[in-house]
Amino acid sequence: MDTQFPIKQILNEDGIVVNSEYESEMTESLTKELYTKMLRARLFDKKSVNLQRQGRIGTYVPFEGQEAAQIGSALVLKEGDWMFPTYRDHAATLTYGHSLRNLFLYWKGYPMGCVPPEGKKIFPPAVPIASQLLHATGTAWAEKMKGTDHGSIAYFGDGATSEGDFHEGLNFASVFDVPVVFFNQNNGFAISVPVEKQMKSKTIAQKAVAYDIPGIRLDGNDVFAVYFETREAMKNARNGNGPTLIEAVTYRYGAHTTADDPSKYRDQEESKRRREQTDPLVRIERYMEHKGFWEDSWKAKVENEITVEIEKAVEEMEAFGAAPSTDMFTHVFETPTWTIQEQLDEFEARAKEEV
């Protein structure tokens, strides 16, 4: 079955174009944009891991190694589209305009961390695995009913394909021809469970057959393959041709979360090898070198700008002050029930006493 769903590639691991279909669009400007976003995401990720180690934020979920998959796909979205990320998809949400400060606040356990910038249709990380596929289907269905050409993208991992909601989401989307892209990052593991124990099928893409929708398997570390294939899928969706399932084959270098110890369940040499040989940033660097797009000074400048931006966001996070505990009461309903109002009043009275 994996022969029916071969892994699509545009750039091979050495940064050589192996499929020239989109070569005319692989311009310096697009390349640099993709690279910049990937670098920004990676630096954000590294910063977050450090902040966690220093106790300035809580447990964090790193995504290093998955930047191409997330950024190639997210860059495809247009204003008005909906994004449903997991806890590991900050490269995607940053690309689509989430605020660095709020992402840091999220991992600091602040309610404000769940709030996207005004007008941005970015849902908070879906904690119950696979539940977001149905929300992506529902919001996209609403766009279809309203007659817009907006759609949704749902991110989810290889582990998520086992949940009933994965199945129900794809089935609803296919039955109602909903403009949604189901973007799977197959990073090889669901915490400790390898994909071979998660499913008997050799690919995730083939699960599309169950719903008679297109299933695409691609090299998730090839940002161009991700970008162009996702763009096609979104175009199809916008044109009323319904959903697509994309399997982006990738790998997470790090732990599942900063509380996890991957050496318990996998060979960490493999991770080292991947980092050295198949890194998505290295690949595009090589491409840029081949094409003459690369300048060390440009990289240094970009990196510097990003670092400044991230440091500023860290400061903003820390300047945010204490999270207001009243947030817990004031948004359960538009108008609090008497129970909640009473609990809020008691809470405030206690807080006053303590001062």
Added chain:
Amino acid sequence: MDTQFPIKQILNEDGIVVNSEYESEMTESLTKELYTKMLRARLFDKKSVNLQRQGRIGTYVPFEGQEAAQIGSALVLKEGDWMFPTYRDHAATLTYGHSLRNLFLYWKGYPMGCVPPEGKKIFPPAVPIASQLLHATGTAWAEKMKGTDHGSIAYFGDGATSEGDFHEGLNFASVFDVPVVFFNQNNGFAISVPVEKQMKSKTIAQKAVAYDIPGIRLDGNDVFAVYFETREAMKNARNGNGPTLIEAVTYRYGAHTTADDPSKYRDQEESKRRREQTDPLVRIERYMEHKGFWEDSWKAKVENEITVEIEKAVEEMEAFGAAPSTDMFTHVFETPTWTIQEQLDEFEARAKEEV
């Protein structure tokens, strides 16, 4: 995709053998056994509809038209296998040895109606749709772990394929190579919703691709196709080759339940046409005529015996007396909690007072 999963047939609608693979096994004795069981099931079904009309049992779920699918598959089971039926699968459960009386009691709303004969591994009808697929997987998995060659069969409808539990059941069974046959009766409708609105896929069999297990589509009104294909699937299962998904394409002639009015949502002419042209009993009658197995006197004798048997079971149902209300309390736990014991005591005290 339906070309990849063509409908397998052994007998065509005129009772002519179109696939001779199993012809040597299609003996008079097997044919008569299948026919007898189908006739018995049909007479049970008609009797039940009548009992419902007379108010002697409650709402009933008819299966007329689906006898071949249920009986061809159930006859494959051996002592020690597990059967997980729906509310519409009494032809299957009767074939595997359920008691007529208890089936009647089930529709009379008696707890005893859920109890299979001693030693018979027949689960009560699964009311929450698709939930039984996981039980079939679990019991079969247990057989595998114990090292027996028993397996399970799970019955479910076209509508059931939409539930998350369908997906989780097939995924678990495939991952752990569990000896279970997922036997789908695609009767065209889930209450009022036609299969074309239930899924975008043209077949149910193709959903097997998602789990890299065999998917078989067959004519569910061809009792031989059902019997031999299910036997192969069970053999595979027993041999450690894991699960199979079978789609038996069939049709229900009647209403979803005796409380349903199918003319609200479908053309009842179609049902009439099917009854005349593709009835599973008629087909095998024709085969028997071609082969010289048919005798009117034999049919009359068999029908008479069945009628007597069914009437006796009706009498037994009615002689059962009132359902003991204490059943509600005494089997919640092996040893009642004090709450339940107290409620039982109060109940019995009230009952005594009323006498």
Added chain:
Amino acid sequence: MSTAVKTQKQTMVQAITDGMRTMMREHDDVIVLGEDVGRNGGVFRATDGLIDEFSDKRIIDTPLAESGIIGTSIGLAMNGFRPIAEMQFLGFIYPAFNQIMTHASRIRSRTLGHFTVPLVIRAPYGAGVRAPEIHSDSVEALFTHMPGIKVVVPSNAYDAKGLLIASIEDPDPVIFLEPMRCYRSHKLEIPEEKYIVEIGKGARLQEGEDITLIAWGAMIDVVKKAAKEIEESEGITCDVLDLRTLFPLDRDLIAESVQKTGRAVIVHEAPGTGGVGNDIVSLINDTSFLHMRSPIKRVTGHDTPVPMFAIEDDYLPNSDRVKQAIIDTVRF
């Protein structure tokens, strides 16, 4: 009501259809989703005829998947629609539990109001109609315990229409429970126009002095019968409260009544353990401790699954059990 209001005699299920129709005529964003709600008009005919008026664009037959129905309805609700999702029976809501518990009820608070879920979940429920297993579950308490969702239960046609319209207008998720036993048990004069019965407000159905009877949904008829008989036989007069909303409870109504009578009997179908009756006992304990002359009695379903229908009557509270509880309480 002024005599100018046009009314129609309707059963509860007709009033529910009427409530949906009324709101769908006024608001294009109100849509209905569920299993068999379209051409079939629902297994209880609650959506009968709606597809003819509003087309299958707004009355949508879905695949057979409750998590799918609720999950996509959440997406629709976040994006401009006001879905009414029908669960065919409340006993089939469990596959959707995750979507309700972790999303429908939490999205507003999770996003500090950035996204909201104006969703109504309708579900027929309760025992006593000779339905198979699971169809008869009374699990209001699962939802009253779930922060972020309101729980509404009408006991008659008039309240049903008014509460349903209020639920659809509510900016937050509401679970709207429809006691099957009441679907066709009475007809009432129902105003043709739009009206609202406020969520969170119970009703005093009958004034009395000696004891407060508290119930909702299908138990209202049981309680009214008991109240009538006990007055005739014992001269005990009852304040009868129909709560109508189970979260938030109408604290003032309950407290005011029990402070007058000093006694209470609470009646519900669900098992006593974990049932809403316990919340009401707590509410009375919190508000009216010194007024109570005897312990509150609860007459409830047993701590057992609702049994097969041949014996379900012995599961359900009946007026004899209620009368006994009244007598025990008054004579305490």
Added chain:
Amino acid sequence: MSTAVKTQKQTMVQAITDGMRTMMREHDDVIVLGEDVGRNGGVFRATDGLIDEFSDKRIIDTPLAESGIIGTSIGLAMNGFRPIAEMQFLGFIYPAFNQIMTHASRIRSRTLGHFTVPLVIRAPYGAGVRAPEIHSDSVEALFTHMPGIKVVVPSNAYDAKGLLIASIEDPDPVIFLEPMRCYRSHKLEIPEEKYIVEIGKGARLQEGEDITLIAWGAMIDVVKKAAKEIEESEGITCDVLDLRTLFPLDRDLIAESVQKTGRAVIVHEAPGTGGVGNDIVSLINDTSFLHMRSPIKRVTGHDTPVPMFAIEDDYLPNSDRVKQAIIDTVRF
């Protein structure tokens, strides 16, 4: 305990591993299923090392699907095994709700005992460990209200091992809730051999005269602190009860204590509305009405979702809130 009993100092999570190991050594039919329970040893290390001793035939990493885990475990339990199914966090049990509600808990009664489900569902739960959303839910009440399943919550390592063994030996389904805050908060001397703490029996942790404090799980530490401080500052002495089992409740223990003190404060993490606290209020109302000198107070989580962890401490009951409730009750 005789001095001959060999013991080991263990945290609660170690005692839980020990309980499973003890039973798995004795009984081949005991198996463990769940997400990451195998090589990884569970996200809290509760199954650490078990795969080495018992192999992946008995310590089984499953696909990521809770309904699948419980549904197949039901099948395994009906067919000769005694599965221990781990839910990675209680907040992820909701996808399995249908399987638990309509099957695990009902198969014995549905089949009049023909099929049975000796299943233990283990789940870490509760707030206060800085976990993300949903991970911190305290939804005991969903299960106490579910006929056919027992609900067990240890608060310390000794009870954890003994209750877990009792749960595995129980012929019926048990949900075994593990307060994450207690996993590593204390060490106790734990007998190496098999022992049982009886399901349905609470423990009196401390004797007092003025008021009964009732709690379980992670709230035990909060309540003990409050009891100590209030005795020191006000001279109020408390009877402190650790319920340990939430269904069935230990009625005798509760009744006996409140009849002595005439006052009670109940403390739990879950929202007050629909919480187990209300059942206890009802139980006291039913058994001890005439003994109560003041209204029972409940100190609980709010009627809100457990918030993001930066503010979860203001969601959780703390000893100050408990002390205030004690004072209000005693000075009523």
